[in-house]
């Protein structure tokens with residue numbers, strides 16, 4: 001019996017299987033608007049059988065975009081183009097999720113295929129903000145403006161407004177992006193947060209920004225819909241954020257009404273030595289799931305159906321998120337069902353039946 005193809009219910013939402021499209025970045029928007037690329041990219045993976053399709057990082061404010069070409073949800077004009085994509089995803093039997101994001105000091109960068117360095121303000125970039133006035137380093141040389149208390153309140157309110165718009169667009173699953181060295185993570189990690197006020201220093205202070213943001217979003221995101229958070233479980237750095245802190249943070253997030261933790265890692269420093277390999281982040285998901293007693297998703301170098309099935313079977317995660325593997329093959333879930341001899345086989349879209 002396949003565990004990967006067992007339905008998964010979280011709050012009022014049931015995924016048809018445990019396979020999710022991991023939030024990525026497409027760098028294909030103008031002015032934050034989703035377009036035909038997003039319909040094709042996300043739609044193809046919904047048609048390919050994924051149970052959950054999460055959009056790319058969608059910025060809660062213009063200055064929160066990683067690049068000028070990021071998708072965003074900071075204005076009403078973003079809702080209908082997203083709703084178009086959501087309708088198609090849901091029409092294919094998948095659940096549509098959105099990742100709400102603010103890049104902080106890692107904002108205002110060029111697309112990866114254009115070098116990925118900070119874009120100068122005069123060349124279409126913008127000044128960046130962060131927990132503390134510490135540049136990321138490498139090609140990201142801009143020194144962020146350390147956020148004032150008023151700016152903290154403003155960004156938290158941007159997350160709330162973005163969640164309300166996401167609901168209007170028809171999303172049924174929301175993920176707050178608190179990983180990969182972006183703004184929420186910048187508050188969590190002592191390497192990027194050297195504040196001396198109530199948002200820096202102790203563990204309690206460093207988690208305050210994310211806990212408050214989560215609490216505020218939960219007030220507008222319906223109780224019966226999943227609210228999830230992506231975290232970097234470790235910075236992989238001496239003196240950085242740790243897996244022990246991630247477990248403790250998760251317990252607090254659970255109290256704030258978070259339903260699932262999406263377990264990733266890294267992104268705070270280019271100096272991190274990351275032992276990238278097959279399923280290398282699965283142990284974090286396993287530990288958080290067991291020690292904090294919460295549903296988890298795992299991501300990172302998962303490529304084989306049997307591997308994904310085993311992760312769910314062993315209780316190491318509830319949902320397996322795929323990124324690159326689904327870029328290589330949008331029909332990976334349909335193929336995986338066959339490889340795992342799932343009975344009855346999930347049906348591909350009628351238009352494609354003859355191919356299977």
Ligand code: XEN
Nearest residue numbers: 023024025056057180266267
């Ligand atoms: C440091 C690992 C970054 C993995 N990615 C995560 C993304 C976007 C692209 C890369 C995300 O969560 N939106």
